[in-house]
Amino acid sequence: MVQIVASQLMYLFPGVGSHHSGMGKTLYEQFPLVQDLFTEASDILHRDIAALCFSSAHAEDLNYLENSQAALLCVSVATYRVLVAETGLEQALYLGYSLGEYSALCCAGALAFKDALQLVWNRGIIVSEVAKTVDGSMVWVVNVAERKVEEICQQLRQEGESVSISAYDSPQKVSISGTRAALRKAGERIVAAGGIPIPIKMSGPFHSPLMSDAAARFRDLLHTYSYASPRFPVISNYTAQLYQSGDDIPANLQLQLVQPIRWQASLELARSLGVTTSVEIGPKNVLTYLLEKNEFHITTYELNTTEQLQKIKASSVAQSRDYPAFLAKCLTLIVGTKNYNEDVHMYETIVIPNFRKIEATYMAVQAGNLMPDEQLYAHTLTLLTDALRAKKLKESDIHARLQRLG
Structure with missing residues (x-):
């Protein structure tokens, strides 16, 4: 499973x-x-x-x-x-x-x-x-590399047309938005390049200038x-x-x-x-x-x-979480993470109280006085995340640390 x-x-x-x-x-x-x-x-x-x-x-x-x-x-x-x-x-x-x-x-x-x-x-x-004031729409483009579609749109803009990529969905699928005249011209060039333009019904030129x-x-x-x-x-x-x-x-x-x-x-x-x-x-x-x-x-x-x-x-x-180990890791993360926040009040009102709450939970679980569940797990993660944010850690670094918790 x-x-x-x-x-x-x-x-x-x-x-x-x-x-x-x-x-x-x-x-x-x-x-x-x-x-x-x-x-x-x-x-x-x-x-x-x-x-x-x-x-x-x-x-x-x-x-x-x-x-x-x-x-x-x-x-x-x-x-x-x-x-x-x-x-x-x-x-x-x-x-x-x-x-x-x-x-x-x-x-x-x-x-x-x-x-x-x-x-x-x-x-x-x-x-x-x-959208009603602009004679425009969107078109999906498949079966052609995004770089080629970018090139076609750029060429048309240089010719005075209004068209651009409006979504990069995958290496072989993008959408383009523009005026209907520009989309027709783009469609012709996309077909010539081996791509397939698919008009999107009931749409405007969204995600575009x-x-x-x-x-x-x-x-x-x-x-x-x-x-x-x-x-x-x-x-x-x-x-x-x-x-x-x-x-x-x-x-x-x-x-x-x-x-x-x-x-x-x-x-x-x-x-x-x-x-x-x-x-x-x-x-x-x-x-x-x-x-x-x-x-x-x-x-x-x-x-x-x-x-x-x-x-x-x-x-x-x-179904199989090792709660004591998880809680211990949370405590270690808070203590072992450098504090980048010079606001002493925030440290004292968020980091220290959150650490003590997780510590109390850890001791209760270890003593058999508290039965952990997913609600407790989620609450502990919130306390940990708030403490790391109070230390002014970057969001990407916070996520990387949380990932290592397992």
């Missing part, structure tokens, strides 16, 4: 395109916490999110961008909360595709659910309004919300690097609208960080498919049904 090791785990959150009528329904029917979150979302947006997701009468409404974005975020966050409630597995690398980045940030504790929901709802409205007006409008909205440093490592679509603090979030989310999704580079970072297992949280399996296309050969799970949840639970690391 394959076991999920939390420090080698990656959570993948899908973007628009993975949404469909009926998504999340089996978990909604099974878990009250999903029903509660749907009710909360409905109260925030003043519309019935359950009906939007499950009713065939609203299938067309679900394709409006503001609806699909809000519904998909709600389903993804609800699915994640079920996973954590049932397994205790929180410590992971978090990565979302486009809209999925909001789900990742929300689940990692950087963005409140209410704020994330309102942001993606308004993002959908703004992007749709701007043609969305500059949307990015400008969205920037003002982004700065009206609050952001925290993620509790767990999250990769940015724009930089393909880990977020270092909550201060980076607004600018990255704004730039995501006009810059390409660097998915291939994000997966390379995940590979370098030692990820061995992924869970795609939400409908469909698009991101699991992209793992294969990037030759990222790891153990993969999908989570959208109770059956899939049971499969993950059967592989949970909780």
Whole structure:
């Protein structure tokens, strides 16, 4: 049986395109916490999110961008909360595709659910309004190297056309965005180069400079919300690097609208960080498919049904964890990690208390006075992570240390 090791785990959150009528329904029917979150979302947006997701009468409404974005975020966050409630597995690398980045940030504790929901709802409205003013769209390009596609786009821009790569999905799959005239010309040259252009229906020229007006409008909205440093490592679509603090979030989310999704580079970072297992949280399996296309050969799970949840639970690391050894390693990490923070107050109010809490847990487990479980494991990881952050350790270094815990 394959076991999920939390420090080698990656959570993948899908973007628009993975949404469909009926998504999340089996978990909604099974878990009250999903029903509660749907009710909360409905109260925030003043519309019935359950009906939007499950009713065939609203299938067309679900394709409006503001609806699909809000519904998909709600389903993804609800699915994640079920996973954590049932397994205790929180410590992971978090990565979302486009809209999925909001789900990742929300689940990692950087963005409140209410704020994330309102942001993606308004993002959908703004992007749709701007897209209507531009005669543009998106096209998938497969079976040709990204460098050749870059060359074609650059040639067309030199000829006065507006077209650029909008997502680097894998070595043989990218998407391009531009005006329809530019996309037609690009398509002809892509075919001549042996590639296959596939128009994306009901799309605008997303993740490209043609969305500059949307990015400008969205920037003002982004700065009206609050952001925290993620509790767990999250990769940015724009930089393909880990977020270092909550201060980076607004600018990255704004730039995501006009810059390409660097998915291939994000997966390379995940590979370098030692990820061995992924869970795609939400409908469909698009991101699991992209793992294969990037030759990222790891153990993969999908989570959208109770059956899939049971499969993950059967592989949970909780079945064979050496808790005393784990707790001892946590204590050693805190003591053995250099402090880069000159703020004595932060050290005294975070590092020392967190160390003492883990120490007390270790002594209780050793004495047989406390039965450890996945909830305790997750709580201990949070205490450890907060202590390392209080020492001003880089997020990449924190993740590397957590990975070594096993």
